[in-house]
Amino acid sequence: MRRKLAAGNWKMNGTGAALTELSALIAADPAPKSEILICPPAPLIHRAAEIASETCVRIGGQDCHAAHAGAHTGDVSAEMLLDAGAAYVILGHSERRSDYAESDALVRDKTEAAIGAGLTAIVCVGETLDQREGGATLDIIAGQLAGSVPAGITGDTLVIAYEPVWAIGTGLVPSLGQIGEVHDFMREKLEARFGAETGNAIRLLYGGSVKGSNAAEIFSVSNVDGALVGGASLSAQDFLPIISALDAA
Numbered sequence: 001m002r003r004k005l006a007a008g009n010w011k012m013n014g015t016g017a018a019l020t021e022l023s024a025l026i027a028a029d030p031a032p033k034s035e036i037l038i039c040p041p042a043p044l045i046h047r048a049a050e051i052a053s054e055t056c057v058r059i060g061g062q063d064c065h066a067a068h069a070g071a072h073t074g075d076v077s078a079e080m081l082l083d084a085g086a087a088y089v090i091l092g093h094s095e096r097r098s099d100y101a102e103s104d105a106l107v108r109d110k111t112e113a114a115i116g117a118g119l120t121a122i123v124c125v126g127e128t129l130d131q132r133e134g135g136a137t138l139d140i141i142a143g144q145l146a147g148s149v150p151a152g153i154t155g156d157t158l159v160i161a162y163e164p165v166w167a168i169g170t171g172l173v174p175s176l177g178q179i180g181e182v183h184d185f186m187r188e189k190l191e192a193r194f195g196a197e198t199g200n201a202i203r204l205l206y207g208g209s210v211k212g213s214n215a216a217e218i219f220s221v222s223n224v225d226g227a228l229v230g231g232a233s234l235s236a237q238d239f240l241p242i243i244s245a246l247d248a249a
């Protein structure tokens, strides 16, 4: 049985004052059935992890370098995230793929580094609007999965987030049929590559304009094990209904 995961990606939002939202989240929902994850900007990870220690909320990073250490100005390694208190790291988010031209091969190397350091990697995949309209969605997802996910993973160290690029921060959401088609396809691909047991243990998140108002219907779709939430994770008031919907799914 896969434990559901409500993951919040704060992106490049929030200074120390934003941690009051994390405290409010912890105070409001101390024992959800689902796992809760908040991925704040890197400078807040250590403080966030201290606030969340011994609570049900886990803390994660939004990226890491593929190397353990070295001359990589401005980067952080997976080991540094772990040392700061992170348990997860998001990798290959479409904003990283577009802002920094991150390739599938680079995402795969980062994922290997993250898992090797003891983090759980959340690898993001998703098509652009042109690709969807051109009928290429499943080919794109297959290629990103094959290229970004390393060999030899285990079901508890990898999470896949399906985030259609055109749904991120736009208020646009795929139909439930479209979400289900991609999630079922990803499950098939993962089972074919890693075997039924591992492939079935990997959690599959949907991300892109998830709100309290649409969360329940999204979580009713087969093979949707939770959500990767951007804007609506920035306030406890907005994130809590999503967690409640996931608990109820």
Ligand SMILES: O=C[C@H](O)COP(=O)(O)O
Pocket: 009, 093, 163, 167, 168, 169, 170, 207, 208, 209, 210, 228, 229, 230, 231, 232
């Ligand atoms: O990582 C989160 C996603 O990019 C979704 O962002 P959003 O919920 O603001 O659309």
